[in-house]
Amino acid sequence: MGLLQKVVKNEAMKTDPPEIYGWRIFVLACSACFGGMLFGWDIGSIGGIIVMEAFKAEYKITKQIAATLNSNIVSTLQGGCFFGALIAYYIADRWGRRPSLLLAAGVTCLGVTIQCATKGYLDGLYVGRLVAGFGVGAASMLTPLYVSENAPRAIRGGLTGLYQLFIATGVMLSFWVNYGSYRNFKPQKTSNSTWLVPLALQAIPALCLFIGVFFCNESPRWLARNDNWEQATEVLSRITNLPRDHPYVQMELEEMRQQLENERRLIGGATFWDLQREMWTIKGNRNRALISIGLMICQQMTGTNAINYYAPLIFKNLGITGTDTGLFATGIYGVTKMVTCAAFLLFAADSLGRRRSLLWTSIAQGCAMFVIGFYVRFKPPVTGEPIPGVGYFALACIFLFAAFFQFGWGPCCWIIVSEIPTARLRAMNVALAAATQWLFNFVVAQAVPHMMETVGKHGYGTYFIFGSFCFSMFFYVWFLIPETKGLSLERMDDIFGVTELAKAIGDEEHGRRPVEKTSHTEVIENTASPRLQQQARDREVQI
Incomplete structure (x- = not known):
């Protein structure tokens, strides 16, 4: 409690009872946020897997068809996630947040099993990723919803933002698993273990989600919505450590x-x-739905998942050659995302607030993307030659972009869309936002491999496009997004x-x-x- 009072600066922290910041709410949030690690592990692992020689040999991926197949493999999961997020809304409202999270974990494990069991069959890989996508997409909608409905208002931003931290942690861990598998399973060009191990380990966060949530309570706000006031009172008393x-x-x-x-x-x-x-005919509710959709579109158009999915390819275009070196660079990129996200949640989410964080990072992300674009356009890397000084600055901007994203558009979008809806519409609103996120995630995953090949030499125009979107987001936030820190739902x-x-x-x-x-x-x-x-x-x- 003493640490929280030092780092969280808002009025609610000063006035609300200190007992409500007990261990139960933090365990609940961390258990549910393994749903974010489902997402992070996949987006971190698949980009490294598809460039491994053994994987390409197993699935007969040649250079001529690599861009198309890679985008299909990556985006199949996004298709499942889109529908999973929408379906989860009904299940969450009908049977509760907790059972829905347990189901999402089980479906994800099934999808991972199918991917591993159908080794060498491209159709089986597609089916497995589609099934896993249903679970990952459902969890992406359920996790921030569940955490926000349980969290105290003073630290709701930090607790809900743990979802983004667990995404970043999943990305980081999967990057290093890819690197370790590639380094240690020999021969690298033919050993299927180099890619099967990272693929199979995607089940670990799903198992952690299931076990953790199994011992957690239902959302008190879902219980209240269903007129179960007795149990809602009991649950609220338990998680706040206060008498009824x-x-x-x-x-x-x-x-x-x-x-x-x-x-x-x-x-x-x-x-x-x-x-x-209620959502579309009442102006206040309609505005909240449109804000949620807009935030998720903006989040994807920063270009963050373009880097997450295709980091080894992007580092190659910036001059880092070799599968081993590229995977190592992506590992450092993952560490950067995780550390900066943790710093944001601890020091800024509930102090600086959501709105200010989105504003300054919009400009910072745009500047980083434009620096990379100018480098690739005017001083492109040459195979066999050392990277020039300006090239290292461009590489640094990749890591700076990751840091800026985790200080704003990464966690803040999930925080805002899960806290602004009204009670009866909360699940529907978050489902709509999550589905939008996955739809544009799908678009980015499909487009980036082709953009890197066609939008200028080494794909320099790709960075200008995403950078321009980042700059435009400043105005979107300035005119449309209110501050919500420290307020009850x-x-x-x-x-x-x-x-x-x-x-x-x-x-x-x-x-x-x-x-x-x-x-x-x-x-x-x-x-x-x-x-x-x-x-x-x-x-x-x-x-």
Whole structure:
């Protein structure tokens, strides 16, 4: 707790009970975030696997068809992820967040098994990656949703952002597994172990996800949404380390009740089409859905997964030759991503905030991409000659880009899309965002190998394209993205105007004069104990 107070600088940290930052919430977040490692392990391993000589020999991949087959192999998983994220929304709302995460882990293990069991059969590899994609895509939607619904508001950014840290950790570990397998299994050009071992080890994070989540609780907000208030109270009391009648616990429950009541006033029913109406016909909800979609498009158009998937190829185009050396460079790249993401979550996510982090990293990422593009355009590497000084600066920009991404667009997108939706629409909104992310992930995975071959010599135009997108994202954030650090999930309705609309409808139904402003203090002042009323007034001052 002492460390948290030193590094997290927001009002909620000063006023909320210190007991809520106990070990349970951190174990829960880490257990669920193995769902991020599913994603990270694949995007880190597959780029190294497809350049290994033994893999190309096993699947008869020649130079003439390499670009097409590589993009197909990589993007098949993204196709499964797209549909997995959408399907997971229904399962998560119908049966709960926890069972859905367990199912996602099991499906991923099945997909990995198919990939390894059908060694040498390209169709089997495609099927296995498609099945694994269903699990990875489901986890990508469920993990930030589940963590954000359990996390205290003061550290919700850091805990939800652990999803991105686990992605980066998975990328880093898989990079080094690729490197170790290639170095230690001989002969390198014919030993299938060089690529089978990294492929099979993708099951490890899936097993960790299953075991960890098995011992965790259901989301209290999902329980409240399903009118299971008794169990919601019990779970909330357990994860906050507070008694059931504590003012903080009662206040959280009251906010949940009020938000759910506001939503029922606006639409009433809870069928699929009712929820679609609630999302797209109410301006505040529509804006949140569009923001979530926009953030995920922007995240992919930074070009980060272009580097993740094809890092050995990109390092080769920057002058680093040899499979061994290229895999080593990607390993260092993975370490950079993991360390900088951890630094962001510890020092900036809940202090600097989401909006500022997105703004400055948009410019920084764009500058890094343009430096690389200019180097490849005007001083391209020459085979057999040493890398010039400017070439090392361009290589450094690859690592700087990774650091900038982890200080903004990597974790912040997942944090924002999981915290801004209203209660009944949260799963649908996150599923829509995750599916969008996977759709554009698929587009990038398909396009980059061809862009590196056709958009200028050594693909220099690729870096200019992604750099231009990064610069444009500054304006997107400046005009459209609000700051959300330190606010409870239920207060997001206030930011987007939904609370006032629901209150006005409720007043109209009861023949009362509409109020100009809805506050949490007003909601509970006639129903709560004096201590709870004072706690509500304290929270109102923070906003």
